[in-house]
Amino acid sequence: MLRNLYLIISGAALLLSVWMIFIWVPTEVNQGLIQRILYIHVPFAWASMVAIIAVAITSLMFLITKKIHWDNLAQSLAEVGVVSAVVMLFSGIVWAKPVWGIWWTGEAKLTTALILFLIYCAYLVFRNYFPPGGARNRIAAIIALIGAIDSPIIYYAAQIWQQNHPQVVVGPLATQESSLSSEMVITLLTCVLAVTLMFIGIVWVQYKTISRKGLKNV
């Protein structure tokens, strides 16, 4: 019952956001149609960021409590988080080319996002390569934790790097600041809400699947 309700709500939110993105929201003056990528880019960036923080927290909880469900939750969060990060990176790249004139820049936030994405890919690869068992789960949690510890250092490094190497942003609209109208803000919030609901739903399904697989193996 609760599950059906959840499905209906998140499905409706997704449909609503698709309608808002493509039909309802006014086109931004400076960037034109391409600006609508924002409504995909931001929610997925948000989802992957939440996922990474949540993986670190659940891994820490697993190391402290040694309860397997924390580890299963960490794994499902990491899987969905990595997929969100792919969407975020790809939409960002496609958006940057027409707006900034380049596919990619060495900007601190971009570099950090890319490297965190790589760390969590390595985390998932590790889970697949290492023989299953208590040792694997513990080490995976440790890797997630090390990734989390590393991220502020990466961000710091990327920022100093950026100071040394000023970016050449040559796009036609690179310097123009654009502000969002209230309709845009509402659309953005709806999209964030819809993606978050979808994210939680998928993580939950994935979590159930992993737990069931784990039980079967025992």
Added chain:
Amino acid sequence: MEHGDSICILGENGSGKSTLLRIFSGLLKPDKGTVKVLDKDPYKQPENLFIKQKMGVLMHSNMLYPQLTLKENLSFFSKLLGIIEYKTRVNEVADELNISRFLNIEIYKLSNGNQRKASFAKSLLNDPEILIADEPDANIDNDTIETFSNIFLQRSKKSKANLFTSHNEVFFKKCSNRKMKLNSGSLSEL
């Protein structure tokens, strides 16, 4: 297990003998339950340093650095054990096992049997209170089995404990005063 006991653990292949010995030696941590060796917890530092000081372990693999000579290997481990007169000790142990002539040869050049002896020599370096040996008789000839079993018997006389596994009937009959069988996870005295 008492001082001077020499226990042989028997059991089919895959019954968990090696795992049991690994748990006693502190290399593996059990999923459940607690283990006490010499009244101490083998998985907690610094308590376990005391156990490690008094234990000799011989496992399936030889646990020696293949590219170093026998002498270098034995000296290295003696130093880690904190043996001050390590040069004389290395020679003593090598004499005891008849491998003095190999002292300056790299481990990987030795035959399997001699590597086994070298590994046994390593586990005897600290004249351990407890000797844990996983199939000490694997890969070696009859004369050497004789040497090994004499060492086991001498140790028992000095009231030091041995805990080992074996499939060789002659060997374990001679060396052990107690036999235990490991069958589907439970240990029973024979």
Added chain:
Amino acid sequence: MLIELKSKEIVVTITLFSLLVVSIFAVTSSNPSNLSAEIGSGIIWASIVFSGSIAMSKFFSHEEKNETLNAVLLMPVPIELIFFGKILSLFLFLTISECLIITAFSILFNSNPLSIYILIAIPVFNLGFSCVVTFFGIISSKSRSNEILLTLLLIPIIIPLIMFATELTRAGLEGIASQNFNLWLSLGILFDIVFLVVLTFLFGKIIEQ
């Protein structure tokens, strides 16, 4: 612990692989003497990082095969000391190889990368690298395809360190003072301290089985 230094294999592997990478760049660039500092420092550190991770994974899989790490763990030595011993020996391996690589680089590209900056960068980089590589090397040696796993885990984690070393080397190659030198140095040292402390603390957790 220094006895492990007897295995010279690792130095040979790192040096030869890096030499190959550096040679490829030397052969494929049209005018090696005219290489820009930015690319030059990238070449040096990319070759060190990749060949280092290959050689180290070999080193740790040998350890795993012969169970020599377990042998040392059976000795009455605190595990932190074992960890530091490993870090120290890998630190020395790396330093020797880097000296050779930098010499080869300066010959092939007719440039002089030697400067106060690179002399500072090398020990700071080596400490952090050997710390992280020991940790992940032991982890990945227990799995199949350990070379891939070690590289995948190692490189994203040490990215800040690579940026640090590349930046200082570039400053050295250009022969000008590096901007933000203090910031970079504090970053490198911060990385080393954080990882040394955290990984020493976590080391016990990865070796128990």
